[in-house]
Amino acid sequence: MLAYALLLSAALFVIGTLGVIVRRNAIIIFLSIELQLNAVNLAFVALSRYTGIEGQLFVFFVMTVAAAEAAVGLAIIISIFRHYKTVNVDRFNLLKW
Amino acid sequence: MGFAASVPGPHLPVQEVAQWEPVLPGLIILLPLLGFVVNGVLALRSAARSSAALRSGTEWDPFAGPARPRTHTLPTWVGPGVMFVAFVLALWNFAGMYGAELHDPVVVRYWTWIVTGNLQIDAAIQLDQLSMIMMLVVTGVGFLIHVFSVGYMKDDTGYPRYFAYLNLFVFFMLVLVMGAGYAMMFIGWEGVGLCSYLLIGYWFTDREKSDAGKKAFIVNRIGDLGFLLAMFLLFQAFGTLDFGPVFEGAEGRLAAGGATVTAITLLLMLGAAGKSAQVPLHVWLPDAMAGPTPVSALIHAATMVTAGVYMVARSSVLYALAPTSQAVVAGVGVLTALLAATIALQQHDIKKVLAYSTVSQLGFMFLGAGVGAFTAAIFHLMTHAFFKALLFLGAGAVIHAMHHALHRADSHEDAQDMRNMGGLKDRMRITWVVMWVATLAIAGIWPLAGFFSKDEIIWYTAAWAGAPSNPFGTLYTVYWLVALVTAMLTAFYMTRLMVMTFHGESRVERNARPHLHEAPRVMWVPLAILAVLSVFGGWVNVPEPLAESFLGLFGALPMSEWLHHWLEPVTHDAAAIQTAALGEPAYGAPLVGGGEFAWALASTLAAAVVVLAALRALGGRKYVAAARDTAAPGGLRGILANKWYFDEVFDAGIVRPVLAASRWCWKVVDAVLIDGFVNFVGNFTRLAGWTVSLFQTGQANTYAFVLTLGVLLVLGAAVFL
Amino acid sequence: MTEILFVLFAVVALGGAFGVVLSRTPVASLLFMVATLASVAGIYVLFEAHFLAAIQVLVYAGAIMVLFLFVIMLLNLGHDYRADLKYGLWSLLALVVAGLTAGVLGQAFWGASDTGFRGDGAAVAAALDAAVREQGAAGVIAEPLFTDYVVAFELMGLLLLVAIVAAVVLAKPKT
Numbered sequence: 003m004l005a006y007a008l009l010l011s012a013a014l015f016v017i018g019t020l021g022v023i024v025r026r027n028a029i030i031i032f033l034s035i036e037l038q039l040n041a042v043n044l045a046f047v048a049l050s051r052y053t054g055i056e057g058q059l060f061v062f063f064v065m066t067v068a069a070a071e072a073a074v075g076l077a078i079i080i081s082i083f084r085h086y087k088t089v090n091v092d093r094f095n096l097l098k099w
Numbered sequence: 100m101g102f103a104a105s106v107p108g109p110h111l112p113v114q115e116v117a118q119w120e121p122v123l124p125g126l127i128i129l130l131p132l133l134g135f136v137v138n139g140v141l142a143l144r145s146a147a148r149s150s151a152a153l154r155s156g157t158e159w160d161p162f163a164g165p166a167r168p169r170t171h172t173l174p175t176w177v178g179p180g181v182m183f184v185a186f187v188l189a190l191w192n193f194a195g196m197y198g199a200e201l202h203d204p205v206v207v208r209y210w211t212w213i214v215t216g217n218l219q220i221d222a223a224i225q226l227d228q229l230s231m232i233m234m235l236v237v238t239g240v241g242f243l244i245h246v247f248s249v250g251y252m253k254d255d256t257g258y259p260r261y262f263a264y265l266n267l268f269v270f271f272m273l274v275l276v277m278g279a280g281y282a283m284m285f286i287g288w289e290g291v292g293l294c295s296y297l298l299i300g301y302w303f304t305d306r307e308k309s310d311a312g313k314k315a316f317i318v319n320r321i322g323d324l325g326f327l328l329a330m331f332l333l334f335q336a337f338g339t340l341d342f343g344p345v346f347e348g349a350e351g352r353l354a355a356g357g358a359t360v361t362a363i364t365l366l367l368m369l370g371a372a373g374k375s376a377q378v379p380l381h382v383w384l385p386d387a388m389a390g391p392t393p394v395s396a397l398i399h400a401a402t403m404v405t406a407g408v409y410m411v412a413r414s415s416v417l418y419a420l421a422p423t424s425q426a427v428v429a430g431v432g433v434l435t436a437l438l439a440a441t442i443a444l445q446q447h448d449i450k451k452v453l454a455y456s457t458v459s460q461l462g463f464m465f466l467g468a469g470v471g472a473f474t475a476a477i478f479h480l481m482t483h484a485f486f487k488a489l490l491f492l493g494a495g496a497v498i499h500a501m502h503h504a505l506h507r508a509d510s511h512e513d514a515q516d517m518r519n520m521g522g523l524k525d526r527m528r529i530t531w532v533v534m535w536v537a538t539l540a541i542a543g544i545w546p547l548a549g550f551f552s553k554d555e556i557i558w559y560t561a562a563w564a565g566a567p568s569n570p571f572g573t574l575y576t577v578y579w580l581v582a583l584v585t586a587m588l589t590a591f592y593m594t595r596l597m598v599m600t601f602h603g604e605s606r607v608e609r610n611a612r613p614h615l616h617e618a619p620r621v622m623w624v625p626l627a628i629l630a631v632l633s634v635f636g637g638w639v640n641v642p643e644p645l646a647e648s649f650l651g652l653f654g655a656l657p658m659s660e661w662l663h664h665w666l667e668p669v670t671h672d673a674a675a676i677q678t679a680a681l682g683e684p685a686y687g688a689p690l691v692g693g694g695e696f697a698w699a700l701a702s703t704l705a706a707a708v709v710v711l712a713a714l715r716a717l718g719g720r721k722y723v724a725a726a727r728d729t730a731a732p733g734g735l736r737g738i739l740a741n742k743w744y745f746d747e748v749f750d751a752g753i754v755r756p757v758l759a760a761s762r763w764c765w766k767v768v769d770a771v772l773i774d775g776f777v778n779f780v781g782n783f784t785r786l787a788g789w790t791v792s793l794f795q796t797g798q799a800n801t802y803a804f805v806l807t808l809g810v811l812l813v814l815g816a817a818v819f820l
Numbered sequence: 821m822t823e824i825l826f827v828l829f830a831v832v833a834l835g836g837a838f839g840v841v842l843s844r845t846p847v848a849s850l851l852f853m854v855a856t857l858a859s860v861a862g863i864y865v866l867f868e869a870h871f872l873a874a875i876q877v878l879v880y881a882g883a884i885m886v887l888f889l890f891v892i893m894l895l896n897l898g899h900d901y902r903a904d905l906k907y908g909l910w911s912l913l914a915l916v917v918a919g920l921t922a923g924v925l926g927q928a929f930w931g932a933s934d935t936g937f938r939g940d941g942a943a944v945a946a947a948l949d950a951a952v953r954e955q956g957a958a959g960v961i962a963e964p965l966f967t968d969y970v971v972a973f974e975l976m977g978l979l980l981l982v983a984i985v986a987a988v989v990l991a992k993p994k995t
Contacts, residue, residue, distance in 0.1 A: 814924045
């Protein structure tokens with residue numbers, strides 16, 4: 003079952019990646035990133051059955067980071083929205099050259 | 100000197116080595132350096148004031164302020180003063196050495212200068228008979244010329260700078276002649292070249308003069324290359340550059356007549372030719388006349404240009420081992436003597452005539468050194484220092500007078516052109532007399548200095564031509580004949596100089612004539628001293644065959660053969676090697692026979708005849724002033740007036756090709772290839788940067804995409820590789 | 821039974837994931853995300869990670885997703901029906917790269933079997949099960965968390981604190 007869990011994890015990760023690349027809505031991109039994180043978590047959990055409890059511990063930490071990231075990220079989105087009245091990332095292109 | 104260490108010199112059949120401690124030899128060197136520092140500081144202060152005045156829009160007149168003549172300022176006392184003290188010290192040491200009958204050189208080591216690998220160079224000076232003679236000439240004649248300069252340069256704004264350079268020159272010259280090894284000699288060698296450059300270009304605002312300085316420096320560099328290569332070969336052969344071990348081990352380590360010693364001596368000769376203005380590297384010396392006249396007297400007549408002769412004499416052991424090199428040295432010398440003497444026949448600039456005369460006399464010295472008559476070469480070096488310094492300083496007095504007179508008359512005529520002179524003898528009595536003394540001395544008239552020294556060189560050429568196993572006997576015979584002809588030419592062109600300058604009608608601008616005056620005392624006293632030396636200087640080495648005859652006043656002349664004996668410890672080894680290789684010199688001239696006495700008598704009579712004939716022939720001639728003398732001489736006279744076209748040939752054969760190659764390097768290699776490559780790198784980098792910057796859209800999607808691409812590559816590499 | 825459940829959860833998770841990426845409205849994406857998270861939590865249970873499954877549902881699907889929902893509603897994004905999916909060459913490129921990544925990952929994971937990784941799968945699993953029986957699902961995680969990984973744990977607390985402060989500062993309207 004390990005192999006199938008890992009494959010599922012890979013599939014979820016790739017779908018999340020796709021989401022990050024093709025969506026313009028910052029919130030959706032954010033969600034896609036969460037999806038990627040979850041894919042990795044799934045791999046960790048699956049592997050913890052074969053290598054020990056550390057995999058689950060790592061998932062715990064990832065979740066904490068994800069929570070922190072969500073808090074800061076959403077705050078940034080709110081802040082940006084106030085300025086641009088949109089969350090379309092195509093508009094946020096000041097950070098170049 | 101507690102740290103003095105004696106190095107064994109050439110082995111002589113002497114049991115007792117007299118002990119002699121030199122008296123403050125380092126101070127002799129350091130005094131001129133001290134003078135340089137003091138005068139240099141004064142010169143810098145003067146320059147700072149001058150430039151400050153220039154910035155503020157006013158002009159600083161160095162002669163303004165308290166009504167004090169220029170000659171009463173500090174450089175006047177410091178410049179000649181240090182020279183005087185140095186000369187006294189040198190005399191003191193000379194007396195000590197004379198009394199001690201020194202046989203081995205005394206080497207004083209101060210500190211170790213360079214140690215690298217197995218090369219060790221000490222800051223050491225060597226005192227022996229040869230360096231002592233050179234020290235006396237440099238400090239003695241140098242002192243007189245410093246004194247003369249006080250009068251000559253007193254109106255020049257760069258007065259302290261002039262004395263700074265002059266003192267620095269003497270410092271380096273003393274390092275050159277007192278250094279205890281080729282490395283130390285090279286330091287002095289380069290230093291005097293630098294000072295020569297600085298003093299030729301002393302009036303550096305004149306483009307022509309600064310160019311002359313550059314020319315001297317660059318031509319000297321060619322010779323220096325030879326010197327350097329010779330030092331490398333010496334180090335390879337001996338593992339040291341100190342004179343003592345080199346000369347001591349030369350016979351054992353180098354095969355007589357072998358390739359190594361021949362290469363070393365030929366390369367040394369290249370260096371000597373550059374410094375001493377021998378064909379084909381002589382072209383810088385006539386141009387060097389752009390410097391102040393006392394500089395020409397000190398550097399380009401009496402001391403620096405004789406450094407090459409000194410070096411050859413110093414390396415006498417090496418040259419004795421390489422007969423081929425000796426023949427080359429003698430050949431270059433005699434060729435130079437002839438060419439320069441012929442050129443001097445057609446020059447109008449009084450200093451140019453003296454310059455070519457110097458080149459010619461240096462050729463005689465090299466002839467002497469080349470045929471193994473090292474003592475004669477040094478002897479001629481010494482007497483030449485006297486009478487040529489006298490000639491130059493006399494010319495300086497003439498130019499000084501002419502310049503002032505023409506300046507007063509608001510005339511722009513050339514103060515150095517002999518065609519503008521004539522009849523000066525009535526207005527410059529002292530100068531006229533001393534110049535005649537020098538002229539007769541250089542012409543080889545008995546009993547003046549030049550007679551003995553030049554005659555000895557010519558005689559030795561003849562004597563060695565007849566040595567039983569000399570492979571170059573025929574060549575030496577040719578040298579001898581050319582030398583005889585050149586000696587006659589010398590008498591002729593010097594008489595011509597005297598006639599054009601002092602005799603006949605005055606061709607000086609009419610308004611300027613009343614302003615002509617004799618040089619001040621500070622200038623003519625050194626002239627008088629040098630005139631005395633020019634008369635009696637030759638008596639220190641009257642050859643034995645002459646001493647007992649009436650040419651030597653039947654033995655009444657003191658110090659016959661003195662210099663010969665004095666230098667014997669230095670030249671002994673070389674003489675022994677040469678005699679062993681070539682056999683005893685003959686006691687009769689080649690082709691026609693005749694002993695030394697006969698030829699000496701003949702040559703002085705011939706010279707006297709030439710002088711009198713020239714006086715008669717040229718004295719009645721009408722010269723036209725330079726401004727009206729526009730016709731270019733043709734034929735042989737044209738060739739001579741154009742100095743055998745040396746400058747033109749060098750220009751076409753070397754300077755222009757080098758310039759063309761440089762231009763090609765600039766236009767093609769630098770501008771196209773190198774710049775092109777650099778620009779290509781720059782443009783390529785910009786292009787690459789622009790291309791890559793396309794990825795930086797500022798959009799999160801793009802970044803994510805590129806990031807994923809990177810992840811894909813890394814993952815792919817990890818999985819599949 | 822386990823296999824059936826796994827397939828079921830996997831299908832829901834994949835479907836939810838596609839839904840997240842492809843939905844036109846943020847709220848729909850969010851709900852799809854919740855479905856995915858729940859399914860992944862179910863798979864956690866299948867792997868005997870009960871505590872993590874609970875956290876996943878409580879913190880992720882519950883708290884974080886609600887936070888997202890709040891933001892969407894706060895910003896009133898639900899009415900923005902303009903297609904924010906990128907089409908054309910860009911999405912084609914994205915598909916190619918994503919497909920290649922999937923291929924590489926699949927290639928790496930396909931061969932993973934029970935013995936394909938470090939350790940003895942059955943023995944580790946049995947030991948884990950024994951520990952769960954002995955210490956309880958939370959205790960298994962808590963024990964190393966407060967012993968071996970206590971520094972990291974404390975740092976996590978600090979991180980959360982910083983994140984909260986940062987969020988407050990960022991979200992506060994500038995006056």
